[in-house]
Amino acid sequence: MNKTVNPNDLTLDDDNGPLYVARKKVYPQSVSGTFRRIKWGLMAFCLGVYYFLPFVRWNRGLGAPSQAVLIDLPNSRFYFFFIELWPQEVYYFTGLLIVAAVALFLMNSVGGRVWCGYLCPQTVWTDLFYAVERLIEGDRRERMKKDKSSDPMKLERISEIVLKHSIWLLIAWWTGGAWVLYFNDAPTLVKELVTFQAPMIAYIWIAILTATTYVLAGFMREQVCTYMCPWPRIQAALTDEWALNVTYRYDRGEKRTSVKKAAELRALGEHVGDCVDCYQCVAVCPTGIDIRNGPQLECIQCGLCIDACDNVMTKIGRPKRLIGYDNDINIHRREEGKAPIYKIVRARTVVYSAIIAAIGGFMIYTLATRSLLDVNVLHDRNPVAVKLSDGSIRNAYTVRLLNKSGYDRVIAIDANGPANLAIHVIGVDSVTPDRPMIVIPRDSTSELRLLVTAPADNNPEKSVPVRFHVTDIGLGEVASATDNFVSP
Amino acid sequence: MTDHHSDIDSVTGKSTTGHEWDGIKELNTPLPRWWVISFYLTIVWAVAYWIVYPAWPLIQSNTTGLFGYSSRADVAVELANLEKIRGDKMTVLGAASLADIEKDPALLALARAKGKTVFGDNCAPCHGSGGAGAKGFPNLNDDDWLWGGTLDQIMQTIQFGARSGHAKTHEGQMLAFGKDGMLKVDEIVTVANYVRSLSGLSTRKGYDAAKGEKIFAENCVACHGDGGKGNPEMGAPNLTDKIWLYGSDEASLIETISLGRAGVMPAWEGRLDPATIKAMAVYVHSLGGGK
Numbered sequence: 001m002n003k004t005v006n007p008n009d010l011t012l013d014d015d016n017g018p019l020y021v022a023r024k025k026v027y028p029q030s031v032s033g034t035f036r037r038i039k040w041g042l043m044a045f046c047l048g049v050y051y052f053l054p055f056v057r058w059n060r061g062l063g064a065p066s067q068a069v070l071i072d073l074p075n076s077r078f079y080f081f082f083i084e085l086w087p088q089e090v091y092y093f094t095g096l097l098i099v100a101a102v103a104l105f106l107m108n109s110v111g112g113r114v115w116c117g118y119l120c121p122q123t124v125w126t127d128l129f130y131a132v133e134r135l136i137e138g139d140r141r142e143r144m145k146k147d148k149s150s151d152p153m154k155l156e157r158i159s160e161i162v163l164k165h166s167i168w169l170l171i172a173w174w175t176g177g178a179w180v181l182y183f184n185d186a187p188t189l190v191k192e193l194v195t196f197q198a199p200m201i202a203y204i205w206i207a208i209l210t211a212t213t214y215v216l217a218g219f220m221r222e223q224v225c226t227y228m229c230p231w232p233r234i235q236a237a238l239t240d241e242w243a244l245n246v247t248y249r250y251d252r253g254e255k256r257t258s259v260k261k262a263a264e265l266r267a268l269g270e271h272v273g274d275c276v277d278c279y280q281c282v283a284v285c286p287t288g289i290d291i292r293n294g295p296q297l298e299c300i301q302c303g304l305c306i307d308a309c310d311n312v313m314t315k316i317g318r319p320k321r322l323i324g325y326d327n328d329i330n331i332h333r334r335e336e337g338k339a340p341i342y343k344i345v346r347a348r349t350v351v352y353s354a355i356i357a358a359i360g361g362f363m364i365y366t367l368a369t370r371s372l373l374d375v376n377v378l379h380d381r382n383p384v385a386v387k388l389s390d391g392s393i394r395n396a397y398t399v400r401l402l403n404k405s406g407y408d409r410v411i412a413i414d415a416n417g418p419a420n421l422a423i424h425v426i427g428v429d430s431v432t433p434d435r436p437m438i439v440i441p442r443d444s445t446s447e448l449r450l451l452v453t454a455p456a457d458n459n460p461e462k463s464v465p466v467r468f469h470v471t472d473i474g475l476g477e478v479a480s481a482t483d484n485f486v487s488p
Numbered sequence: 489m490t491d492h493h494s495d496i497d498s499v500t501g502k503s504t505t506g507h508e509w510d511g512i513k514e515l516n517t518p519l520p521r522w523w524v525i526s527f528y529l530t531i532v533w534a535v536a537y538w539i540v541y542p543a544w545p546l547i548q549s550n551t552t553g554l555f556g557y558s559s560r561a562d563v564a565v566e567l568a569n570l571e572k573i574r575g576d577k578m579t580v581l582g583a584a585s586l587a588d589i590e591k592d593p594a595l596l597a598l599a600r601a602k603g604k605t606v607f608g609d610n611c612a613p614c615h616g617s618g619g620a621g622a623k624g625f626p627n628l629n630d631d632d633w634l635w636g637g638t639l640d641q642i643m644q645t646i647q648f649g650a651r652s653g654h655a656k657t658h659e660g661q662m663l664a665f666g667k668d669g670m671l672k673v674d675e676i677v678t679v680a681n682y683v684r685s686l687s688g689l690s691t692r693k694g695y696d697a698a699k700g701e702k703i704f705a706e707n708c709v710a711c712h713g714d715g716g717k718g719n720p721e722m723g724a725p726n727l728t729d730k731i732w733l734y735g736s737d738e739a740s741l742i743e744t745i746s747l748g749r750a751g752v753m754p755a756w757e758g759r760l761d762p763a764t765i766k767a768m769a770v771y772v773h774s775l776g777g778g779k
Contacts, residue, residue, distance in 0.1 A: 382618030386629040386776070389729030396629065396776055426774040427596045447597065451776045 025147070026222055026288035028130060029140035029280075033307025042118050043127060051174065054181035058082075061406050064443065071183050077443075083367065084443075086404060095363045099356055106352040108235050110344055111325065112245035116231065117302035122224050125175070125217035126286065129168055136164045140283055168218045169210065176209030222287035225300055232297050242343050244325040246301045248281075248292040251335045252322055259316050274318045281305035281323060291323060373409065374402035375470045377450075377481040385488045391456030393487050399425075399448045401470060403440040410473040412437045415452050417466030417485050422453045437473065452485060462487055578602075582763030586639040589770050596770065603771020606764055610756070619775050624734055624751055629775045632731040636720040637779040643769035649755035650723060657755060660722035665707065666746025679703040680741035686716045686728045689736060 058068035058081055065072060070079040078085040085092060107114050116123060137143050137160055146157065180202045181189055192198035193206075216224055225232065239245070253275035257265065262272045275292070282290050284305060287298045291305050309323040330340035380396040388394055403409050412435050415423045425436040426449040440446045450468075454460055466485040471478050495504045497515055507514040519527075537543065542558060544551040552558075577598055581589065589595045608617060614625045621627035631637065635645045635658050650658040665671040671679070681691040682700025691697075708716070711724040718726030725733060733751075734744050756765055772778070 380618055380629075382616055383620035383627065383629055386620075386627065387730055388630055388777075389632045389726065389731050391730045394629075394776060426776070427590050427593060446593070449600070449774055449776070 023223060024288065026286065027140045027143050027283075028286045028288075028304070029283040029308075030134055031284040031304050031307045031311070033304075033310055035303030035307050039118060039127065039302065039304075043124050046119065046121075046124050047128070051178045054178065054186035060084075064406060065185060067185055069182060070185070073183060084404070086402070089370070092363060092367070095359055099359050099363075102352050102355045102359075104231075105238055106349060106356065108238050109240065109243050109346070109348045109352060111301075112239065112243050113232075113235055113299070113301040116225065116235075116300040117246075120300075122216060122229070123286075123300060123302065125171075125213060126221050128171065129217040129221075130286065132167050132171070133164055136160055136167070165218075168214055172210040172213035172217070173206065175213045176206035179209050180205050222298065222300075225287060226298050236297070240346075240348060241329050242327060242346055242348075244327060244342070245295055246291060246299060246303055246306065246323065247295070247326040247328070247331070248275075248323050249321070249326060249331060249334075250292070251331050253292065274313065274322050276312070276316065278312055280308040280312050284308040371477070371479055372403070372405040373411075373470065373472055373477050373479045374404070375468060375479045375481045376400040376402075377468055377483045379483050379486075383488075385486045387488055388453070391459075392453050393456075393459055394451055394453040395485050397450045397452065397468075397483060399450045399468065401438075401440050401446045401448065403442060403444055403446075405442060407442050409440050409442075409475075410437060411440055412471045412473055413450065414469045414471070415466050416469065417452075418454050418458065418460035418464055420455050420458050421466070421485075422455075424451045424453075425449070426451070454485065454487075459487055460485055578763045581767060582761075586643060586766065586769060586773075589766070590639070590774070596774070599767040599770040600774055602764065602767040603769075603774075606760065606768055607771060610760070611768075619772065624749075626733055627731075627777075628772050629777050630731055631777045631779065632726065632729055633720065633777070633779065634723045634725055634733070637773075637777060639769055639773050639778065641720070642772050642778065643765065645753060646765055646768055646772070647755065647757045650753040651750055652752060652755040654755035654757065658723055658753075660711070660724065661750035662711075662724075662744060662748045664746065664748035666742075667748070671703065671707065671745070675699075675703050676742055676745050677738075679708070680738055680745055683708075683716065683727050683741055684736065684738065687730060687736070692738065 053069050054067065056068040057066050058079070059066055060079070065077075065079060067079065068081050070077075072079065076087040104115055133143070137146060146160075177193070184202070189198060189202065193202065220228075250273075252273065254273040256275040256277040257272055259276050262276065265272045281292070282288070282305075284307070285291070286302060286304065287300055289296055289298045291299060303325075306321070306323045306325075310320040313320050313322055326340070330342075333340055376399070378398040378400075380398070384395070386394045386396070399413070401411060413423065413425065414435055415421050421434065423434055423436060425438060428436050428438055428448075438446070438448065452466065463484045463486045465482055467480055467482045469478055469480045495506055495513075496502070497504055497513060500515060503516045505514045505516045538551075539554060540557075541553045542550050543553065581595060581598060581602075584592070584595060589599050607615075607619070611619070615621050615628055616625075619628035626632075626634065633641070635641060635650060644656075645658065648654045648656040648658065651661065663670065666673070666676055677692070678695055678700045681695040682697060682704050685691050685697065685700075704716070711719060711722050712727055713719050713724070716727035718724050718728075732740075734740055734749060756768075760768070
């Protein structure tokens with residue numbers, strides 16, 4: 001029989017140990033300082049944009065939606081301020097995603113995981129949920145004490161817990177609610193939601209996002225970053241020796257001693273580190289790690305440990321930034337007595353910037369020069385050609401005209417191909433036999449049946465190209481499409 | 489029998505099942521309680537499902553479930569809803585005149601969409617999916633119409649058919665001049681060549697044009713009219729144009745004249761509702777051959 005070992009006594013370093021350790025709940029302490037202020041600012045900005053953007057109005061004229069940012073799925077339109085995208089233009093989103101990915105790479109090569117620390121939704125909402133928790137249950141020590149307490153639940157404690165979860169759910173519910181507002185006119189939808197007139201799908205989405213926000217930000221927290229998110233793994237492969245990461249400057253910090261002992265030793269002229277082992281950097285860390293162990297996967301580089309350490313350094317009268325944005329190169333350089341160097345312009349950052357500029361520039365160019373009038377032509381397949389009683393030959397086409405502008409257009413259609421072609425649009429009495437005109441309402445498509453006839457005395461070859469031009473009579477804007485004219 | 493629970497794993501501190509393979513022992517890790525409860529709930533759910541919904545096949549039918557639910561009834565309800573959604577539009581279409589439908593882009597689009605679907609279901613077997621037709625089945629894209637190509641004439645043909653047995657159907661057929669002994673073989677050959685000459689096709693060497701004209705005048709003009717221009721009242725085709733329903737070569741013509749022709753177009757009244765027939769007429773007219 002084997003000897004029993006208490007699993008709690010084992011660590012990951014133990015060869016006989018388990019392959020995982022159970023989560024230890026993190027109780028981040030409140031902290032104030034530069035990076036905390038940046039985080040508050042960015043949180044207010046990100047949440048402000050997310051929660052209130054659907055209510056921003058944008059005048060597009062009568063009959064068009066007046067919401068600045070709107071994903072209109074039933075009508076297949078996407079509105080972003082002055083931009084209106086049609087379904088066939090979704091490649092702009094592809095471009096946007098590529099730019100976003102490379103921007104992430106660029107951020108990473110300049111300042112490490114700044115995305116994780118300041119902008120990631122998981123960070124922002126978790127931070128907000130922690131703030132609520134702190135407000136109601138108190139700071140780190142109080143929360144730890146309350147959680148450990150084996151006393152039977154007192155009414156006070158229960159009401160605290162209920163209040164906390166209610167506020168969490170309220171935030172989560174608003175998060176889901178804001179999401180659906182991007183897909184419908186916001187004021188109308190709010191009214192419908194309140195009066196229970198909104199479509200079921202809206203309530204379902206609100207429920208889904210309420211649940212995910214509540215669970216991810218309230219309970220899973222740093223585990224999302226450590227176990228679920230792929231970015232920590234990817235970024236580890238993308239980072240380099242010049243990237244500024246939140247770094248414990250061990251050249252300055254070691255050896256650690258107490259404040260009192262350090263003063264004594266310094267008086268004797270011995271070398272002592274600035275770190276006093278106060279564990280403030282660990283106490284404030286939202287992922288519960290010790291940054292002094294060096295760069296690690298769990299570190300989201302939010303900079304809160306920098307603030308915590310700075311506060312301690314100020315108190316004990318030592319210079320700030322024992323923990324700061326730095327890289328290993330400089331630690332080694334300082335150890336060798338050289339001045340630290342920082343390089344932001346490097347091959348890596350230049351290439352990323354160039355890619356962003358190239359794709360972004362191309363997108364802006366295509367967006368600025370994109371046509372608001374478009375034509376697609378589809379040749380009839382059965383029959384491809386018809387012989388008429390007088391011996392002339394006719395081909396039929398389905399023509400789709402797209403008017404992406406905000407005004408009605410009068411369009412003239414010409415066919416350039418074999419000589420003496422007569423063209424006719426079903427349902428339209430042509431004034432001229434070779435140039436039918438038709439009105440296309442704004443922001444819509446029209447499908448027309450177009451008949452093109454070559455006279456008997458001028459029957460073309462088996463198959464000849466024919467080019468269709470559609471011209472806006474008022475503005476002179478032209479769009480074209482090519483097809484073939486076929487003889488039986 | 490060994491006591492499993494006395495065998496404790498040193499690493500985890502948990503008991504083992506007592507199973508061991510090549511020194512590898514199996515931990516006694518029971519399924520999580522929530523998992524087991526979920527599993528039992530699915531069993532309860534399945535049993536409830538059998539009772540509530542139609543499930544068990546019997547020899548003649550099946551169990552109907554507690555609430556008499558059936559997916560077939562669901563389909564009927566959905567179809568009724570669909571009709572309700574479309575009802576208004578189709579009513580407007582049914583009330584509008586044929587000419588007005590073609591003038592109104594929205595109604596025209598609706599009629600063409602509706603017509604195309606119904607055409608595919610009902611007409612495509614003979615006329616082809618795009619109305620291209622085949623030998624004996626008219627091409628609806630061209631401008632040659634046996635019974636007339638105006639909107640009203642097309643609608644009438646769809647409604648009552650040709651030689652369909654309907655009281656108002658188009659009547660009139662090509663007689664079998666050879667089979668019924670009205671013309672001799674050489675007369676048939678001669679008149680066939682004469683008919684080819686009407687639309688400018690080549691004729692057999694040495695054929696007697698005067699004799700052909702005479703035979704034509706005596707036998708064919710009654711239906712096909714002077715000069716063979718045809719007569720939509722009788723469904724008699726125009727013999728001077730370039731379009732031939734049964735073929736324009738001499739052999740085909742001889743066959744037509746000898747055996748006669750009487751293609752049948754079914755009547756759609758009663759099978760399709762009036763609004764749909766209207767949509768169909770507009771669709772066929774808009775294929776391009778309409779007059």
